[in-house]
Each structure stands twice: as structure tokens, then as C-alpha cells.
Amino acid sequence: MREAVTTTRAVRAECVPDGRVAELPAGTQVQITQALGGSFTLWVHGQLMRLRGADADAIGKPVPAAPTAAAGGGIEAVREQVWQVLRTCYDPEIPVDIVELGLVYGCELEPMDEGGFRVQVTMTLTAPGCGMGEAIADDACDKLLVLPDVGEATVDVVFDPPWDRSMMSEAAALALGL
CATH class of the missing domain: 2.30.30.40 (SH3 Domains)
Known part of the structure; x- marks a missing residue:
């Protein structure tokens, strides 16, 4: 609609x-x-x-509120918050988030000496020639950097292994009618 x-x-x-x-x-x-x-x-x-x-x-729409620090502040609480943020990232043409699409291959957290965590995300795209790839990766990185417990974030786009439909969650496949 x-x-x-x-x-x-x-x-x-x-x-x-x-x-x-x-x-x-x-x-x-x-x-x-x-x-x-x-x-x-x-x-x-x-x-x-x-x-x-x-x-x-x-x-005329409200700007999303800034996230708060992870409850408990430990690495597992921050990891869960990072995954929640990644679930808010979408390809503008597909109404399913990048996690459910199976585009996120990995997410590593490392404590930083000055506090907070360094987050390293590895993801792919549904097609290597996707013109929105950089925008999707930048969106994920920008959202991660807003988290109070994240001091650094990097989102790397890779194409090995190549993405295919089998990487989608069952919910994503249903949402897309596949």
C-alpha cells in the first residue's frame, strides 16, 4: 500500500x-x-x-530513536543487540531484512582497550552486480556505530561463497512467496 x-x-x-x-x-x-x-x-x-x-x-515521519546501551553490557548482550540492528537493514527492493535473507555470513566482536567493542560483519548480496550493495553495507555500518557499546564497526561485502536462495530463512522464503 x-x-x-x-x-x-x-x-x-x-x-x-x-x-x-x-x-x-x-x-x-x-x-x-x-x-x-x-x-x-x-x-x-x-x-x-x-x-x-x-x-x-x-x-513527515518520525526519526528513529537512538538505541540504548545493551542490558548487562557484556559481550553476549552486545552481540544480541548487534544482530537486532542487522535485522533492521533492508535492500530497498526486498521487504525482508538482510539476516533473514541469509546475506550476513558472520559477525565478530572484539573488546577494545578504551572500552566498547569492535564489530566486524561479513555479508554478501543477492547478486554481485547489485547497485545498492554499498548503500546496504553503509546502512548496516552506520546503524552499528550508533550503538553505545560499539566503538568501531566494519561491514565487508564478499562473494565467496556466492549467495543462493537456500540461504534464506523459511520465514523469508514465505514472505517472498518462494
Whole structure:
């Protein structure tokens, strides 16, 4: 179901599927086609675009609240919070998060001397030529860096092993009608 809205201020969005940045002036008519994980997929004059959650106010939506520190603060509590954050990252064309799609291959946490944790995520894409790959990885990294217990975060995109449908969770396959 689409929702028609008008931008209230100038805002940058990423074109789907190539990831190039476009400026939307205030007063631009858009349709929200997907609102998942704090970001929005917009239909703008025949073009899909991804709007970051930090810019949600530009379309009259609330900006997502900043996360709080993990309960207990230990490595396992932080690990769970990291996985929860990764479940808020979406390809703007697919209404299933990157964890359920089976795109996240690994997540390592390492304590830092100055406190907090260094997070290293290894992920892939559904197709090597995906133009939104960098945007999806950057979204995951940006969201991880907002966590109070994360001091550093890196998201590496790899293509070995190559992704295939068998890596999706059963819930993801059902959601996509596969």
C-alpha cells in the first residue's frame, strides 16, 4: 500500500538500483512504497529511491530513536543487540531484512582497550552486480556505530561463497512467496 507525501525540505536520497545520490527539493511529491528498518523506499517520478531514517522528518515521519546501551553490557548482550540492528537493514527492493535473507555470513566482536567493542560483519548480496550493495553495507555500518557499546564497526561485502536462495530463512522464503 502506497502513501503519498510531499517533502517538507530538500533532502538527499539514493536511486535504486544504482545507488547514485539525488537531491529532492522541498515540495516534491513522492509515494512511500516501503517503510522498514527505519528507512523508506520512495517512488519519485518513476524512480525508486531510498531515504535514510535520519531524514524521515523530510517526509513527515518520525526519526528513529537512538538505541540504548545493551542490558548487562557484556559481550553476549552486545552481540544480541548487534544482530537486532542487522535485522533492521533492508535492500530497498526486498521487504525482508538482510539476516533473514541469509546475506550476513558472520559477525565478530572484539573488546577494545578504551572500552566498547569492535564489530566486524561479513555479508554478501543477492547478486554481485547489485547497485545498492554499498548503500546496504553503509546502512548496516552506520546503524552499528550508533550503538553505545560499539566503538568501531566494519561491514565487508564478499562473494565467496556466492549467495543462493537456500540461504534464506523459511520465514523469508514465505514472505517472498518462494
